[in-house]
Amino acid sequence: MPGPAKLTQGSTLKHVVYMSATGAFGLMCMFLVDLVDMLFLSMLGEKEAVAAVGFASTIMFFTISLSIAVSIAATALVSKAVGEGSIELAKRRAVNVLAFGILFSSAVVWLLWPKIPHILLSIGATGRTLDLATGYLQILVLGMPAVMIGMIGSGIMRALGDARRAMYATLVGGLVNAVLDPIFIFAFGLGVQGAAIASLIARFSMVAVSYYGVVHIHKMLGEFDLMDFFQDVKPIAWISVPAMLTNMSSPLANAIVMEHTASFGDDAVAAVAVIGRVIPVVFGGIFALSGAVGPILGQNYGAGRFDRMHSVITSAVIYAFGYCLLLCFCLYQMQDWLVSVFHATQGSAELIRFFATFVSFSFFFQSLLFIAIAVFNNLGKPFNSTLLNFGRATIGTWPLITLFSLFMGAEGILFGQAVGSVIFGCLGFYTARNYITELEEKEARDIVSSNHHRYEEIL
Template identity: 25%
Template sequence: MANENVELMRGAPEIAVKKLAIPIMISMLLTASYNIIDGIFVAGLGQAAIAGIGFVTPIFMILNGVSVGLGSGATSSISRFVGAKNHEGANKSATHALLIFLIASIILTIIFLFIQEPLLRTYGASGQSLAEGLKYGSPLFLGLFTFMFANGGSGILRGEGDMKRAMYAVIVSVILNTCLDPIFIYTLGMGSAGASLATIVSSAGSAIVIMYWILIKKDTWVHVELKNFKFDSNIAKDILKVGIPASMDMFMMSLAVSLYLIFISTIGGEFGIAAFTSGQRLYLFAIMPLTSIGSAVAAVAGSAYGARNGDYLSRTHIYGAKFGIAFGTAVTIILIAFAPQLATIFAYTPETAPLVPEITQFLRIASLCLPLTGAGMCSSFLYQGIGKGTISLMWTIIREVIFTVSATYILGIVLGWGLVGIWTGLAIGRITASILNFTFARFTIKKIRENFGT
């Protein structure tokens, strides 16, 4: 099976992107359901709990983003070795990736346990919402290693084109989370802490399954041999030159979300934060299909780049962008049409019911960016695939920090449009940046093709 996956990545890019994107899509939608499931159960704890978890979201984005980013570094490195038909290089890359996951999880856990409370206060958390945020956040930070090996291990599997087993591991995790959430939150009376503990135990299940395949069963295409391990700085740099910028992608998005929270807290207080947090859960869930298409583009583009095939590289990008636009359009229509019903998922109690109109408004405005975000996202993942993670990071900064933060501030604060201005700024900023990103990607591919002579 693993060899078939490798041959798929070396074949026609349109077929490869489509076949690889579907299992990634299922995996990411299931992963995103963590937030949905947590949100449904936490909603029963009241508005303060919803807001408290919302304040933790940008911090958790950083931590989870590092695990996903380092996994992307492994995917890029391994897929380029696949394209170059260098099996030994791919094996070394996978082994070094595991070491990097371990070191990163230890360092980040220590750092964030110390800085979580000052960060939450900076975002505007206080009183009960601060207490709920700390209850939810502390277990997540202690369990960071589970996310690191689950997401990082998935990156290793994606690098060799084995998307299905990465999906199976996620299925195990989501089933566990769904079963454990009500038990930990309500039956055991752990509240917000129970939601995060259920997520950690579930993520650990996913990590254990993946590490079993790689380290014990040893039936993956890459072979990890820890006994004879010799550190190679060049291999580590190859992973980190994509992994660090990809991790910083999430940091920059988290920074942007932090600023949104400050703007929203200033305008709408706890009500605005709770509405944004609930709507953002659905937005992040909706964007998962676009992210999965981008992940498939990264793997296939890496293989094409490693094989120095400029034609396949260009076709990968164009097909991925078309695929993303189509999916983004379909998702936008669904969100707009069913916004009130979707909003009710997170506001089903008498206390939270007043949130429904604002969540509905958020979904109907903010989701308008999704079609073009599909093209922009494929462009960002293309850079990761070809080993140019810094360019991908640059476009994240342009999209989220420069364009979108500016648009939300101007419309929401300066022009006084309130929460509607924030929601509108989210859409306008992302649409503008995505158009520019796609255009720059085509220019980049043109230069690569000239260099390759294909």
């Protein structure tokens, strides 16, 4: 059985660091497994195989984003119920989010599976690459309900403050994938399809780990009731749908950046591709921040601990500043090694060095945006997160990179992105802090009004 709301007690900084570190480790494991996947397939000596997985990954990013969005709803709803001390409501919300996720992901698979060849063709896959990508994706998409269950299970465990077991689901999935990849690709001679089968099995291993943690350790699944499910669909969708839209903004920003970068030639495109691979590994602790702060805020909001909610925000900023300061210094020191290991040309090397020297610290301001997204997703205004992230991806990207690239060339694209991160990070953080203050003042007014009514009843 779940214990008391442990995130409402103890050091908020300790909670932020622990939840972020475990989340970052799981994310980095996923990114590293993707790199290993590509490495094994490149050993086949068939460029179409690598290209096929590249095309398929674009579609898989979309399906995984949907799973992450529903897991955000699970974390927000369960953590608030736990903070209120209503364990039965938390169990009900947990089983209903899982039911919602299974139904939703199954519907996506049913709609997506027959259209896979047409979708891949529309994004540029042709010939043998199209055939390989279709076979790969048709196997992998079948595992979307498993990914959904695994992500929701991890979200429920984070809502309880059990970030360690939430990390295990991702970690075990990554390890299973890495072990099975060479067996299915080389030993069984299945090539790209072997990589897909290995990934599919890995996703079911995530389900097993999540199920063990949620059901056997925490005993967090209540009995399914259809009327309760229909009652909970609205709050689940209210958080999930904006979170899905929020997740879609990142590929939009990347597409805008890549389109502008292409006009500066292959060296610039290669540099941006290298930076894109470095960012998730170096700044994984920042990307995990939103998922870490969310359950801490949720439990304390449920418990009415606004003092701790303000403290959580401050602790998150301290963590992000320290993390960025350390990792940006390391990145600055390692820039020559990065240029060497990726065999960067002179033009690419200049952009990589510019990013490592001048632009990388802008991720601190991006972390402020992630904190704001956590606030709005978990405290009842998820559409604010969507507006902020789409704002950064559009007016915080396109006009700025266009302007600065006129004066700075390709470096202006990186600098424009950084300026956009500063603007929207500060804007998001300011509005998020004000929103918490508004909630606190509203609760105080409600308490005064309630006491006044009781006094009148006594009289």
